Amino acid sequence: MINLPAPAAPGAFGHPALFYQGQEEYLAGVGGFVRAALAADEPVLVAVPGPQLDALRESLDAGAAEVTWTDMTQLGRNPGRILAALQDFADRHAGRPARIVGEPIWPGRSEAEMLEATRHEALINTAFAGRQATILCPYDVMGLSASVVSDARRTHPTLIEKGEYLLSPEYADALSVCADCDHPLPEPNGGAPWLEYAHGELGTVRDHTEAWARRTALSAARRGDLILAISEAAANSLSHGGGRGSLRLWSTGAAVVADIRDSGHLADPLAGRRRPSLSSVNGGRGLWMIHQLCDLVEIRASDGGLTLRLHMATP
16 A cells, blocks of 8 residues: 655645556556545646556546646657646646646656756756645656666655655755756767857858758758757857857767757756746746757756757657
């Protein structure tokens, strides 16, 4: 029997990790959380990988119709897109305690995706601080590495483990976790030349990207998305990154990749992960657009500046 987390107190936020072993524990823990929310007439969003989505729907029977279902393999392909979707759901039910199941990390994810998903898990605690909501995050401890499970102990203040609901002694603040996620990015095989750009040269960046992208397997539509994403990143370099930057492009066979490097710093770690308001003057609109366009966005901050690595999958 799994002891489920109690609803968050008024004005409080709950973010437990459910460490499960096997499908029976998964359906008991996640299914029980959803049933409790439905019984309390609370809005529920379930964002988990497709196969688990189907299993949960079947186990809930009639109650499934009252749940908002989202396939996390689509929503969370780029982990940088997840947080805004969770906040949008909570905002649609303002004044009521939102209940969310979010499973951003699952076996088969690449190491780069898991690292950015870990960053997302840490930033949830900052983004939802003071909101009456509970986000339950399942972790397959049999299918995930020990290091991933260890990171989950750092990003979740509470844990459900072996049927017990516990405080996590390893829980760390979001900025510390994000700093630890700033592993050096691997160099591309065979290297790739850098294009330097400065004010007045955004057109050069776009032309260079378009000419290079035409030699890849990207569709015309995705080439347009790549050009737009890189243009936004380069524009940020000129506005916030010291007035100049560097771009390099290469292909891995499975994806096209772009590095954009400048001397800027990310003052707000949530920039680009929250939907910018129409009235915001400097609300991370460029980064928001980049996250929406790309299949993966890796962000690295250092004393020397900021690097964005953008990935787009090829057919």
